[in-house]
Amino acid sequence: LIVLALLLAGCRLDMRDQPRLEPFEASAFFANDASARPLVADTVARGQLHTDTHLYEGRVNGQVAESFPFTVTQQILERGQERYDIFCTPCHGATGAGDGVIIDYGMRAPPSFHDPDLAAEPPGYYFTIITNGTRIMPSYAARIPPEDRWAIIAYIRALQLSQHVNADELPADELPKLEGQ
Template sequence: MKRMLVLLLGMAGLLTGCERAMHDMYDQPKYKPGAPSPLFGNGSAARHPPDGTLPAADGEFAGTSSGRMGRVSAPAPLPADGHPYPITMALLQRGRERYDIYCAACHGLTGAGNGMVVQRGFPAPLSYLDARLVQASDADLERSIRDGYGVMYPFADRVDAHDRWAIVAYIRALQLSQRAPAEQLQAQDRQALDARKTP
């Protein structure tokens, strides 16, 4: 019986030691916001996000807790005079390739807003022929790709800046292809158009 009592007392002592170890796990050393730290070169424990990252208000309570439902755009410099890259055939081909991968599922191959996702019942985006998007600046289109717009998810983490601008150039080509004045076409293109009009 004495052995049993000693054993029980020993186990109780071990259990209290475990509880103390548990408290040590809960009360670990940590830095408070804004506290100094010798671990980093700038002497601060706070770390700044890497360049190019965007803060996001996400999750079920984002709208009610912060008032910023969806993505929060960080201000970024925009080109003052339109497209920052020369519009070349290579840029347009790259834009078409990226558009087909990332955009056509919703916006459709012609930009009419009738992609496969829409045909399956999801909300249709605006057609690129809509006057609002025709009149939108290149910077506005690039920003919408980068930060998202409405139900469209931001693509900044999947499509780099050069490719976003290539997509914008291709969108402009799609818009022009659907509404180019006939007098601006080259002679062979006008002939082909006239041949299609005659029965």
């Protein structure tokens, strides 16, 4: 009982009850009546200094990136498929042919990823389009992190390769799956 009394004597709510200002609350302390100070020019939040232009902008030496900023693995492709299904399928369709459900609602069909001109574009081109949007496609910069944008692009490349592959380019264990099709 004495130990409990000593422990409870040390529990005070002083820090909880201290005077403080809520964010954006008016205050007479500063000349502009604000409770918070404006950020210093060129302030960068911790962990947000994105100096890797390949990863964060899709550019290498100022040019559209011709490669991925990391090695594409099975895990990256699976993440890309998951993100593609969420963000891209409604417009571009499950196979990337531009036949998503938006067409049923009277919207113009987006381009097919299998169009030869579009398929010839480098990965950095797709990164720029996903980031900034184009025509009626909105920007996804605020919705899809850069790493996921690259994963989606890797999955788009896999879709492009999957549509027009020659049977002799397939592994021998995959050929029986084609019989009867």
